[in-house]
Amino acid sequence: MGELAAFTILAAVTLLPAVVVVTSRNLVRAAMSLIPSFLGVTGLFVLLQAEFVAGIQILIYAGAIAVLILFVIMLTQGGTGTAVRQTNEQRVVGALAAAALTTALLALLLRTAWPLAAGALPRANVAAVGSAFLTTFVLAFEISSVVLLVSLVGALVIARREQ
Amino acid sequence: MVTSLAWLIPLFPFLAFWLILFFGRRLPGQGATVAIGAMLASAVLALVVFFRVLGGAVPLRSTLDWLVLGAQPLALGIQVDALGAVMLLVVTVVGSAIFIYSVGYMHGDPRYPRFFAYLSLFAASMLLLVLADNFLFLYVGWELVGLCSYLLIGFWFERPAAARASMKAFITTRIGDVFFFAGILLLFFTLGTLRFDQTFAAVQSGRLGGGGLLAAALLLFGGAVGKSAQVPLHVWLPDAMEGPTPVSALIHAATMVAAGVYMVARLFLLFAQTPEHTALTVVAWVGGISAFMAATIAVVQDDIKRVMAYSTISQLGYMFLGLGVLGYAAGVFHLMTHAFFKALLFLAAGSVIHAMGTNDMKQMGGLARVMPSTYWTMLIGGLALAGIFPFAGFWSKDEILTEAWRHSPPLFYLGLVTSFVTAFYVMRMMFYTFLGERRWAPAHGVWGQGHEAVHPHESPRVMTGPLWFLACGAALLGFLGAPFLGNPFGRFLHAGEETAATFDLRIALVSTAVALAGIGAAAALYRWRWLSPAAVRRAFQPFSTWAERKYYFDDVYQWTVVRGTVWTSRVLRVFDVYVVDGLVNLIGVALVALTRLYRVFDLYVVDGVVNLIGWVAKALGGALRVVQTGRAENYLLVIAIGVILLILGGLVR
Amino acid sequence: MTVGLNHYLAVSALLFGLGLYGILTRRNAVAILMGIELMLNAANINLVAFNRYVAPVALAGHVFALVIITLAACEAAVGLALVMAVYRNLETVHVDEINLLKW
Numbered sequence: 012m013g014e015l016a017a018f019t020i021l022a023a024v025t026l027l028p029a030v031v032v033v034t035s036r037n038l039v040r041a042a043m044s045l046i047p048s049f050l051g052v053t054g055l056f057v058l059l060q061a062e063f064v065a066g067i068q069i070l071i072y073a074g075a076i077a078v079l080i081l082f083v084i085m086l087t088q089g090g091t092g093t094a095v096r097q098t099n100e101q102r103v104v105g106a107l108a109a110a111a112l113t114t115a116l117l118a119l120l121l122r123t124a125w126p127l128a129a130g131a132l133p134r135a136n137v138a139a140v141g142s143a144f145l146t147t148f149v150l151a152f153e154i155s156s157v158v159l160l161v162s163l164v165g166a167l168v169i170a171r172r173e174q
Numbered sequence: 175m176v177t178s179l180a181w182l183i184p185l186f187p188f189l190a191f192w193l194i195l196f197f198g199r200r201l202p203g204q205g206a207t208v209a210i211g212a213m214l215a216s217a218v219l220a221l222v223v224f225f226r227v228l229g230g231a232v233p234l235r236s237t238l239d240w241l242v243l244g245a246q247p248l249a250l251g252i253q254v255d256a257l258g259a260v261m262l263l264v265v266t267v268v269g270s271a272i273f274i275y276s277v278g279y280m281h282g283d284p285r286y287p288r289f290f291a292y293l294s295l296f297a298a299s300m301l302l303l304v305l306a307d308n309f310l311f312l313y314v315g316w317e318l319v320g321l322c323s324y325l326l327i328g329f330w331f332e333r334p335a336a337a338r339a340s341m342k343a344f345i346t347t348r349i350g351d352v353f354f355f356a357g358i359l360l361l362f363f364t365l366g367t368l369r370f371d372q373t374f375a376a377v378q379s380g381r382l383g384g385g386g387l388l389a390a391a392l393l394l395f396g397g398a399v400g401k402s403a404q405v406p407l408h409v410w411l412p413d414a415m416e417g418p419t420p421v422s423a424l425i426h427a428a429t430m431v432a433a434g435v436y437m438v439a440r441l442f443l444l445f446a447q448t449p450e451h452t453a454l455t456v457v458a459w460v461g462g463i464s465a466f467m468a469a470t471i472a473v474v475q476d477d478i479k480r481v482m483a484y485s486t487i488s489q490l491g492y493m494f495l496g497l498g499v500l501g502y503a504a505g506v507f508h509l510m511t512h513a514f515f516k517a518l519l520f521l522a523a524g525s526v527i528h529a530m531g532t533n534d535m536k537q538m539g540g541l542a543r544v545m546p547s548t549y550w551t552m553l554i555g556g557l558a559l560a561g562i563f564p565f566a567g568f569w570s571k572d573e574i575l576t577e578a579w580r581h582s583p584p585l586f587y588l589g590l591v592t593s594f595v596t597a598f599y600v601m602r603m604m605f606y607t608f609l610g611e612r613r614w615a616p617a618h619g620v621w622g623q624g625h626e627a628v629h630p631h632e633s634p635r636v637m638t639g640p641l642w643f644l645a646c647g648a649a650l651l652g653f654l655g656a657p658f659l660g661n662p663f664g665r666f667l668h669a670g671e672e673t674a675a676t677f678d679l680r681i682a683l684v685s686t687a688v689a690l691a692g693i694g695a696a697a698a699l700y701r702w703r704w705l706s707p708a709a710v711r712r713a714f715q716p717f718s719t720w721a722e723r724k725y726y727f728d729d730v731y732q733w734t735v736v737r738g739t740v741w742t743s744r745v746l747r748v749f750d751v752y753v754v755d756g757l758v759n760l761i762g763v764a765l766v767a768l769t770r771l772y773r774v775f776d777l778y779v780v781d782g783v784v785n786l787i788g789w790v791a792k793a794l795g796g797a798l799r800v801v802q803t804g805r806a807e808n809y810l811l812v813i814a815i816g817v818i819l820l821i822l823g824g825l826v827r
Numbered sequence: 828m829t830v831g832l833n834h835y836l837a838v839s840a841l842l843f844g845l846g847l848y849g850i851l852t853r854r855n856a857v858a859i860l861m862g863i864e865l866m867l868n869a870a871n872i873n874l875v876a877f878n879r880y881v882a883p884v885a886l887a888g889h890v891f892a893l894v895i896i897t898l899a900a901c902e903a904a905v906g907l908a909l910v911m912a913v914y915r916n917l918e919t920v921h922v923d924e925i926n927l928l929k930w
Contacts, residue, residue: 026838033852033861038855045861048868052871072864076899101851109848112844132884132886167908
């Protein structure tokens, strides 16, 4: 019962700010709303016993990406952007398409009989995730590190002011 | 093996030609080194082939199937017999000497590499001509040397005289070539073969004889008359002296003009089979008349190169005379010795011209002290030409006269007179040029009015070297035909067949005496001045005027051929203007009317269809253009709709 | 009623739909990036939830969620750098006004 209450609260914390993110005319408000949404997802991760992923979610999403987005908003538009139209001409069609796709996804996901397995995750799974990264998934680990390096250099080169 | 080597002989200069043509200035020595190297390589190969022929008397042959006509393939190729081997040596050795000489003579010319390219092409063509074992190759080489001659006479084409001379040479020899070609066709259609050996076999077996054979032989000889500048087609050779002097030496004295003689010698069997030697008699008389006429014209020339040119015509006439009186070996022997001493004379004359900057002998004199090398080598060449013992010309000329005495006394006397005139004009040239008082102004001299100041000097060693080399040839080669050595040259050529006329001491003595008389006469007039040349000239009227006017050949051609052509052209022009042009204009007017009609059709029907197609394509494109927005959101929306449809499809199923 | 897989999948699908709506309708490139982040979060929820309920022992879902977070960071960095570059050259971040290549 307590788990269901926690889930409901966390789902609301995730989805309601997300609505603000995609609808608000004020870009700063939208960006700020990203943070509670990310935190809600973090809570869901904790509820799913993924503590390490939850920690990273806070560090990267709520910390880094949200702040980065705020900075870019400040650097580009020269304000919050409330003065100009924020949506394009396919708003209605886009809303219908998004709703339809959500409905379809819900139908698809909920009607599928997933092969559920009983059991629980190991209690201290941070160490397990770490060793999985360096054994079974070492290739993914290495590739993501290379991608990280390339995007670091690429972002620098692209954003640099031309001499 | 050796026969394959023979294929290489013309190939070397041919490759050199293309190399120089494409990479001229970037090659070592601006291409001269390449040309000389190729020529020397050919000379070495020619030597190898020569000794091979000398060792085994069998002619070397190498044939390949050219094309299949009817039943049997046309097998064409090359052959080297004694005659061919001698010609190969003459062309390559004299050619090498002249190539080397040209390095000095052409120094500083703006088209220097091109000169060597043309020379190389000429050498390749001439060698092909010599090597041919059939009429086709012979004709190809024949025309190619004609082309090279044209290119090289007109080498300094900025000078109108040179351009005109090259045209004249080309057109005049072309008249002979037409006869030559007609002769080849006649033989081919009657005998069905182009190869020499098969032709000879057919002629000897009597498949072609009498009038047909005589016609063929005379037609072929027509080509020789054009190429070897015999009367009446001799007029081009003196004008050809507008070319650079090495060209005159190589092409218009030593080798190309000898091609006619070579051709008659090569086809000697064919000529000899004509009934009662008619063709050979014609050859002999044309040669004899040419020899005499050209020699007399040479006497009155003041241009040093023109003296040489008429001398060449005269000597070629001698060769034909020799061949015509059945002196096969004598004619070919004279061809060889003449190649050496005439090339030498030309190169020496070139050396003089190089030093003096003029061709006019009257503005020379006293050059012996200034240019000793040129003087001594030219003297050797001159004595060889005059036929003085023991130089080369003596032996060959003597052989010809001996043959003439045996077969045709009138021609013997004609030759003897020519011999006198020859000695006379060559010594006149020597006295004018090298001895006597100086008729030119030294650079800082006291008397110089009316004369340009010149600095005569000996030519560089690259020019005197070939001179001395050729002088050795002119002095010594005669002994190859010396009777007291058994005439090795004649035996080599005949290879066991009928031998040449035996040596006759009386004829040798008479011809030497006549030549000495000619020299004495020249000395009397131009050295000791016992008589004034002008007085002698008056005494010999009207012959001297004839000689000065070159027996009116040029004038006759001017009045008949040139004026005739112009007059015919005028008549044809009238026809052209009124009849042909009228017809053409009528057709034009009709066409314009038709075209107007067609234009309407074109404008409304054809253009309409074309425009319709264009318009449809444009409208379609405009419609489709809307879809292609270039904006990611639109595409993403379409993708999303697509995914929805996919999911729906999956759910429904 | 206990919380099951379907609850998480529903939240994830809704979050995905919201992100898609943002991408389809926003003009501002930064706002579009925010929508993308939401969709990536939805995917992460799915991965972790499947890991929890379908294969509790393997931890592969966690690993891929982490990889996706890494890629999201890369994407945000490069994407925002591109936005900066575009803004500097064209004075706009509205994607419907960026049409230099369009005829």
